[in-house]
Amino acid sequence: MQTLSRGQKLKWSALSSEGLLQVGLAASLPGAACDISCFGLDDGGKLSDERYFIFYNQKSSPCGALNSRGPIDGDAERFAIDLARLPATIRRLVFVITTDGQNAMNELQHGHWRLCDQRGGPLAEFAFRGSDFGAETALIVGELYRTDEWRVSAVGQGFSGGLSALLVHFGGEEISEPKDSPATPSPPSAPAPARLSLEKKLEKAAPHLLSRAKPLKVLLEKRKLEEIVARVGLVLDASGSMNQRYRSGDVQTVIDRIFPLAVHFDDNGEFDTWAFGEKSLGLSPVGGANLKDYIERERGGWKNWKLGARTNDEPGVIRQVIKTYRESSLPAFVIFISDGGVQANKEIERLIVDASKLPIFWQFIGLGGSNYGILERLDAMPGRVVDNCNFFALDDIHSVGEQELYERLLTEFPQWLKDAREKRIVVS
Numbered sequence: 001m002q003t004l005s006r007g008q009k010l011k012w013s014a015l016s017s018e019g020l021l022q023v024g025l026a027a028s029l030p031g032a033a034c035d036i037s038c039f040g041l042d043d044g045g046k047l048s049d050e051r052y053f054i055f056y057n058q059k060s061s062p063c064g065a066l067n068s069r070g071p072i073d074g075d076a077e078r079f080a081i082d083l084a085r086l087p088a089t090i091r092r093l094v095f096v097i098t099t100d101g102q103n104a105m106n107e108l109q110h111g112h113w114r115l116c117d118q119r120g121g122p123l124a125e126f127a128f129r130g131s132d133f134g135a136e137t138a139l140i141v142g143e144l145y146r147t148d149e150w151r152v153s154a155v156g157q158g159f160s161g162g163l164s165a166l167l168v169h170f171g172g173e174e175i176s177e178p179k180d181s182p183a184t185p186s187p188p189s190a191p192a193p194a195r196l197s198l199e200k201k202l203e204k205a206a207p208h209l210l211s212r213a214k215p216l217k218v219l220l221e222k223r224k225l226e227e228i229v230a231r232v233g234l235v236l237d238a239s240g241s242m243n244q245r246y247r248s249g250d251v252q253t254v255i256d257r258i259f260p261l262a263v264h265f266d267d268n269g270e271f272d273t274w275a276f277g278e279k280s281l282g283l284s285p286v287g288g289a290n291l292k293d294y295i296e297r298e299r300g301g302w303k304n305w306k307l308g309a310r311t312n313d314e315p316g317v318i319r320q321v322i323k324t325y326r327e328s329s330l331p332a333f334v335i336f337i338s339d340g341g342v343q344a345n346k347e348i349e350r351l352i353v354d355a356s357k358l359p360i361f362w363q364f365i366g367l368g369g370s371n372y373g374i375l376e377r378l379d380a381m382p383g384r385v386v387d388n389c390n391f392f393a394l395d396d397i398h399s400v401g402e403q404e405l406y407e408r409l410l411t412e413f414p415q416w417l418k419d420a421r422e423k424r425i426v427v428s
Contacts, residue, residue: 004113004126004142006156011149012083019083019150020118020327024075025095025141027111032103035163036077039170040066041092046171052090053167054079060330062266063087064231067329069427073120080118080329083150092145094170098138098163105133105158113142115152118327126154133158138166198264205259205269205288212260215403220264223414231325232262232271233334234286235317237367238302239277240310242339245367246302251337252295253397254367257405258335259291265333272324276317277307314338315347322351325360331426332360333413339369348374349381356384359426361416363409366393379412386419387412 002015012021027034040052040061047053051062059068065085072078081093095113099105108130115124126142133139136158143153159166198220199213220226236251245251262271270287274280283298283305284290295302325332342348352362364375374381378389390412394400400408420426 001122002124004124004152004154006126006128006132006154008126009151009153011151012144013149015115015123015152016117018118021081021083021123022069022072022116022118022120023079023081023093023095023142023144024072024077024114024116025097025112026074026076026114027097027139028109029099029103029105029107030109032099032107034076035098037096037098037163037166038066038068038079039092039094039096039166040086040090041094041170042089043091045092047167048089048171055163060229061086062229064229064328064330066093067427069329075114078120081144082327083144092143094143095141096138096159096163096166097141098166100137100162104135104137105139106130106135108133111139111141113154124152126156128156132156136160137162140166198260205263206291209256209260212257212402215401216260216264216406219403219406219410223410225265225410225414228265228417229330230265231328231330231332232258232266233321233325233332234258234262234271234273235321235334235336236273236275237312237338238275238305238307238310239312239339239341241341241369242367243310245339246295249295250367250397251302252293254337254365255286255291255294257397257402258409259286261333261406261409262286274317274320275302275305275307276313277305278309278311278313279307280313280317280320281305281307282320312338312341312343314342315344315351318348318351318355322355322358322360326358328359329427330359331417331420334360334362335409336362336364336375337367338364338372338375339367340371340373341369342371342373342375345374352378352389353381353383356386356388357423357425359420360388361413361420362389363413364389364391366391367397368395386416386423386425388416388420 025036037055042048054068065082067080069078069080111128113126116122138159140155140157142155198217263269270285272285273283366372375391392408
């Protein structure tokens, strides 16, 4: 493990070739608790999107690339980071430690900022102590920032004013005490940034789908899923037997009707998409900009997708989905559309059983076909850590109302979330 000194800078590539990493912080301050936070800043060094302020009241960024994991292996706080998935607008990650104002940083016994690989193996560490600082109540410990590539900086800079002052310094909204607050000081706390309502999101991304917000909103409240942030994926059977479903517009209808659900769960307003025949193909994520006529426009239209012979290879695309989400710190909600003809039952069973220890929930939907094979029997499969999937069939997508469709989609997802959290499969 490399030792970093105060003010030292180096390229991240000098430590690791991977974009997945963990950052751990700790500080020992006798008689006081310290808060640890991460600010995701833009090119101007400002918190232009408060959803990238990760602290005790907001554990994950909307893209799922920046997540608080809590105390791990001697760290008071550990952050899991996927540099490749951070939006281009996030140019700098600043890691800070703050006190409640009753103690100062010069009272620190010791502390550290530790860079680890994605499995938690230490790569580099910046150690510090109270004699390095004065009477400040906040400490900017270290940064990850990008210029031509991602770089590391061991900062070690004291800052007066605590968390509230840091938030203002970075362009966020000031943390203010209520007028009738008691005289005894209490730790500063910032309200969790409000998420846009589903109606507002749809009004901006897909106004033609706005009428679908109300039935979905009612169900989300009923299932206690209003505040859930999750990644959303869609897998489309594009084998030859599905041709009529594509020509008739049924597949585009599926995408349109799923979109409001994805907009609610995934704050980047889009969902990952795959198609499969004999081969699997990762398609462009579906978002507000490309939602309209997606099936006819994506990669020259569905007829031009390079999928080999239009036969079914479910295991191949399942492996692609698992590879995408296996390291996700957010739960992943995957909707898998098939019209049947499923034959690789044993291989699918093995993959789904193995995936039951991963943060992925699979919602299989049979679309007007038959011979769904193992997809129909998933709920009864033994050997899984948690029940990680569900199946239902639709003879005709147009015959099912919005409320019924969303009811079916969300029947088992809430229970999976609960079970996955208890097993520490999902930490957000």
